[in-house]
Amino acid sequence: MPTPATPAPPRTARTRNRRGEGGRLRDDIVAAAVELLEETGDESSVTLRSIARRAGVAAPSIYRHFPDQPSIMLAVVQQAFTMLEAELRGALNAARGDARGRLFAVCSAYLGFADKHPGRYRTMFGGVWMPDLGNSSLAEGDVSSLGSTSLALLVDALGDCVSAGCATSTDLAADAVALWLGLHGLAHQRSVTVAFPWPPDIAERLITALAHLNDA
Template sequence: MDTEGTATRTRNRRGEGARLRDEIVAAAVELLDETGDESAITLRSVARHVGIAAPSIYRHFPDQPAIMLAVVRNAFAELDAELRTARDAATGPRQRLVAICESYLGYAQAHPGRYRTMFGGLWMPDLTDSSLTETDLATLGRASMELLHDALADCVSAGVATSTDLAADTVALWVGVHGLAHQRGVSPAFVWPPDIADRVVTSLAHLAAD
């Protein structure tokens, strides 16, 4: 039996199964943050990190993709909370939209491993060979998109944006901000214009001159 690196863990009392589930997810997040590599998250590595036998995981997660889904859902919840905080701290519709986009970029920069994993990668399973469903994957990121959509709609209502197709322009704005977040992560040596984020948001959100 391989016990190398296994943490000592106190057995949960009856009724504390939810705590073990949270510990499994937290361990997976820690492994992702430490390695930056989603392939490092296996049933065995997570079990070792928590300090349990690998079969114990099956009481809470049927397979590795289910653990990854929980990790990604937690990451989106963190992102959504940060976006809402940034939005609520800003004054005026334009400022709120810009604050959301800047917070989005900030999350991607602060958590590069989580961010890459949130939008696919090696963990994305063959749905015919895992416990996940199309619905599980389709709902990821929906709340963040809704925040962006509502902020852009407020800009249009206030007359500071000229979008005539909110749904399409919301997607275009997300693609632009997401693309910038991704490229910053994979091209750290590139010298970006200092106002690149403002250029992306202003153009794709059809914002009027400030």
């Protein structure tokens, strides 16, 4: 886990929004939560009070846009998944060569995102911020849809490998989930066991096995 950084000073008092600019305050609240998460690597530090202090607003102003802290964290996680999707799609579009190479590009982009954004990545999948849905402003649909587009990109990339004859998957949805779990496990273990002597080709071995790729 990253060493907590010295907290940055709070922003100066925020100028009141003009009519029609309420969305700017919402964005500032989410940005403040992201900053705190990135600095500390600990979502428990992202409280309504700390967010208000960082954003330079009075705490009651937050309630105009978010009913509670979990709803802010949901917005942070949704933003992170949008970033992840963009990176995966960018890697897929930029990849040159065959379907196998495109699948590896997507998987490498996934691992790279986890390395670059450790605090947000843990929060995306850690679930510690998530309260009992029966006693929260969050709905089950808010949570169940997280990451669905990114997973769909993985399904499509794997499907292209099957169509090209370089993968033998007979259940794309299930094998894509297995591949994601493998990538997630590797990303997590890399972040918490930094001194482990990882084989240099561990990602290639994992992807090849879980995607049922033929020998190159």
